[in-house]
Amino acid sequence: MVLRDGRTTSLLTMGAVAAVLTALTPATAFAAGDPLQRYAQQQLRWERCEMGGLPAFECAKVKAPLDYAKPAGRTIEIAISRVRAGSAKERHGVLLMNPGGPGSQGLTMPVEMEPLLPAEVRARFDLVGFDPRGVGQSSPVGCDLTEDERSLQHPYREAAFGKDVERARSVADKCWAKAGDVLPHITTRNTARDMDLVRAVLGERRISYFGYSYGTYLGAVYTQMFPQRSDRIVLDSALDPKLAWRGTFRGWSTAAELAFTRWTEWAAERDAAYGLGATAAEVRRTYWELVEQAGRTPVPTDDGKALDGDAIRSGYRAFVQVEAVTPWIVSLKAAAAGGPAAPGVPPGVVDDNQTAVTWAVFCGDTRSWPRDPEQYRRDAIADRATYPLAGDLGANIQPCAFWKSAAVEPATAVNNDVDALIVQNQWDPQATLAMAQGMRRALHGSRMVTVAGGEGHGVVVAGPSCADGAFTRYLTTGRLPAKDLTCTNR
Template sequence: MLRAGRRTSLLAVGVATAALAALTPATAFAAPEPFGGPGQQRLRWERCAQDQPASLECTTVRVPLDYADPHGRTIGIAVSRMKADGTAKRRGVLLMNPGGPGGPGLTMPAEMAPRLAAEVRERFDLVGFDPRGVGRSTPVHCGLAPDEQALDHPYSAGTFGQDVARARSVADKCRARAGDLLPHLTTRNTARDMDAIRAALGERRISYLGHSYGTYLGAVYTQMFPRRADRFVLDSALDPALVWRGVPRGAAEAAELAFTRWTEWAAARDAAYGLGATPEAVRAAFWELVARADRTPIVLEGQAFDGDAIRAQYRAFVRVEAVTPFVVALKAAAAGAAAPAAPAEAETEVGAEAEGPDVDNMVSVAWAVLCGEGRSWPRDPEQYRRDAIRERAAHPLAGDFGSNIQPCAFWKSAPREATTVVNNDVDVLIVQNEWDPQTPLAMAEGMRRVLHGARMVTVAGGEGHGAVVAERPSCADADVTRYLVTGRLPAKDRTCG
């Protein structure tokens, strides 16, 4: 899922008619090239932006808004590329998606180029794109207020009425501003757009690097176009079986595991941090801070933290060394002492702390996909209340954040079926940090189970959302390079550390 903030683009969801989409994979591959194939579109490339490298060039690929009506209204998909460094060794294109749903991807080639091995850069054009509805690709804007741009909210009996009103407002605004586009903002349509990009570039197959939601998008592509998928790398994977109602629940469960690990880590360093000599003592100290903040918010560096605001940092607990000074600072501020450190940077959903004019666009597309694809969202607000109370009891740190009332309860466009069953033998490499706050290890293991031809590399002790896309080196980098260069997967699933 998307993060907010300065690194949104990397860190923070094929073309055919509706009839073709229902054909068997082999038959679909045998069909004529889709809308946008070679010779059907003349692509005009130009420099993407003055603040981007001159080697990053952009164009627009036209695709149908509705694939059931391939000769009807079209929309633009903004595409970028950095050409391969070598020509003799060039294999094709490496399409990229940063996550979301709603994440812009035009700058991803320039951001990933320094992180990929030279052997990879010699063989692939790096290709990014803004998915349909996003950024420069016929964008969708719902015109959401700042408090409507967060994807999750804590539950409180006293504010539940306001939460319901906010969720209804988001759904109403999106329908009023973009009702003609919303039904077509789906993962399967974005996969069809990917195949249109492949065809427009004159490529028989594509390779792919997808992060977070981009792993689900990539898996859906392999399900729809298995013989057009070359070398696919999925970094920080979602479990298709959880799409979409189950994803926040999975994250809440993982937050409890990360919190328990943190209490053990902090207890072992009580001499340095003074939070407690046992995990139980550290846990008690944390919840005492939450209760204290619920009575009187704790002011830290000019920001007031109530108990919910402290719990909202739950994604930060995967980074034990970073989050501990934040808790220490809260404890000191609560006692009236000078705060020794600033708050830790939390792993937040898109919109929670995002900056810039594109937040409305990203969140609008996120809701269009999350609500438009899911038939599992309850329609009764009271069901959300019951779910939030139950989930918080089971997972006190974060259980209510994702289970509280959502705009999906009031979404009017007919839900499109999400692809919850992938189940194929396409060769795929999954890479996963052991401690990922947004797509936890259990989700990646779920993706691995349905991709029977895949191999998975788990980074033991790896912290944060993203292994390959992270700015720091990973022990999975060599596996990714080998696979992209040679096509060879590891002999079996493995763990590196």
Template sequence: MIVGVMTALLSALAPATTASGSTASATTDPLRPYAQQAPRWQRCDAEHPATYTCATLKVPLDYGDPGGRTTQIAVSRLKASSVEGRRGVLLLNPGGPGGPGLDLPVSVEVDLPAEVKGRYDLIGFDPRGVGRSSPVGCGLTAEEQDLERPYAPGTFAKDVEWARTVAAKCRAAEGDRLRHLTTRNTARDMDLIRAVLGEEKISYLGFSYGTYLGAVYAQMFPRRTDRFVLDSAVDPARYGRGMFQDMAQRAGPAFTRWTEWSALRHATYGLGRTPAEVRATFWELVARADRAPVDHGGTRFTGDTIRARRAEFSRVRQAAAWVAELKRAAEGEGPDPSGGPDPSGGPERLPSPLPPTSARDVPPDNEAASAWAVLCADTPASWPRDPERYRRDAVRDRARHPLSGDFESNIKPCAFWEPGSEPRTTVAGEVPALILQNEWDPATPLAGGRAMHRALRGSRMVTVAGGEGHIVNGTNSCADESAALYLTTGRLPAKDLTC
């Protein structure tokens, strides 16, 4: 059980690795007042168990100046179901950056077995600047929040102006606060959550970008790192602009696999008897939609908006049904009278947690604003300042990766963003983490998971052969069992596994 905060901190923090990443005595630690907060836990809402409670913590905005400005972090807790078998706390992060995680302990999107819930208090939190944690807002319009911008010579000047405007609006609205919305500071916030809860170590389950956050925490606080599960991992060396370009590179093999799968099922989908025919059908459809948009399901698809759905091709059945329906619509036919597989759904996204109870207080552009704030502040060196560099890269990458290369290499607001308060973290070391990865993940490609595995030399990797889509949790019993075994016993697989 959690003991009293004051008693636990006297033993846990004297001496201890502090949330600044250094060792200090309890009497000289400038973060001690933050670590000694007594959170006012209150029931989060009436719809979930009374054991699901929420509180707000105060943390330094700038850890280099802990006596200066502060910011708030919203934290939730679902207590372990077993008092005798309780091991500690399991922090959860949904990814992003910009994803709120306060409701993850009770979200149906996170599939954890009873034995894990019995041993851990599940801890959700909205990272700084996100959701209910002093949320940032830039006053961005819906159009300004739209990331999907294919390159075209006639629209590139507008894309540059869009990127410049987003950066300028955020700077005007949030000022110097943006410099401190970084992954390293979120990791420090996590360590203060640990201290306030009276825990010597934390365990962790992070998805997508959350794998990078977890790796950074383990790098900064190795003595505080217990059992870490990283689901759908980011290549830590490519975090930044490289992440986008890696997605474009991986879209090609996924598209090729889809053409092969669809050709074997021509009788069902009518897209072509060979992969070459399927490929030709798709690109003819794109060209046709560029000439005259295709109305399907109330949405008008241009060639670019068809290409923008590139993540669909990681799920071959769903993609074949969708392209077949678009083809029928372009030819003036109605929907498949047999109903066919469901062609609906948009680009792959990380499963979203339930909306926070005070979502009405969160700026409508918070997800976009906080995502740019963290990504741009973390990785200024990966973003060229010259717009012409983006033009050249977009032209080059459209030729290399025709499905989406120009989308990923086109200019982004980070080109005009102010750097964060400190350099990014180099991820490397003996970290005994468990990495879960789908073979056909469109957002965090398999190569990125392997790169994270190499960087964390003490880790083990579970690859889901043929696994489709973004996020493994709850989709494969073999991978889920490996994660549950590690979280409950601390035993990593003896070697890397393929499920």
């Protein structure tokens, strides 16, 4: 959600439309005379999807206003897909799904999620996916960015800060030159409005929802804007709405340090197997000596590249998965000593379309991004001192410092009593436990199931877990746990 400076007339118009949308009872699509009524009455043309491989996998396009403040103006297309419920008799409704991002394509989610859902859930819901506005097959946008410009995080170095500033400025300039007429309208709030339009077009009074990662924030915004239209809401790996979005970037650093400390203790207990140190302090010293050495002489990797110390630090998210990250650190240490090349860092660069939408949303959802580059410099230095592993990566300058105008609407304050189920791994590097707890506080009617010791980003999307029982019960019956739960995978 993005961008422009709101003018008084535009804000009033947007506020009036939003008030109408929110005030409607769930028994009606849109009120008589509402300018969105014509969109709700459109007839969908369902066709077999070209991707996915299932005969029952259907796709269609929904027309939506580019600017909800001007519903009679320019339109865009929202690509949607579905796999119908397994039982017409047991069908409860639609389960709309979003895979996160922002900027990730969700059209294939029904096919991807179907094997992960129990039969009881499949019987009750049409699984509906969609590419959010600006993404994939939904009137996509792009910025023609280089690979370096498409990377979302860069380490702070005093000598390179001028280059960092120019890179951030270049991304903003390119995006606005290529898609400045559309970017102001690619926002979380507008995507939530699209979701409600899809609900109306499908003939549903209320809609259930499954959101993952950024999709949890999108789902929370939907519940805030359309509480009476929200049915059974599941948020997998949740973000704290109050941190959107600069706070999210900086919040990763805190979680990284916690995961790193846990890893040093784990590796020390297994010094006989890995040889990284017999105490947590020794393991920590081994790691930072490796980073320092790689800063002088980059470590060769099997993809033909070499990793300097900052590149090794950029893999900080791997520390939540202790059994997987430890052999990588061992191989880096051996390669630095002249042994075989080590595996490289998993690529962190996304495609141009996703990057364009990512910055449209991150920069346009909120007006909290500093405009002064020196503020980013100070924050990067301070955060690196407090959180050595990744502090500067989350605080360094971003394109939002140079976005052409502020957000059209204020950031959404999520604070409601809508029922929702939050499922969360204890050790998640991206939607951290603290962030999920922030979401829990914002959604007073929610319950949270924490997987103690759970590692990685995603619970339901990762396959079977101890949270499955609560997840299935909620979607099939609408009943949340009586209280927040903690469980352990066996």
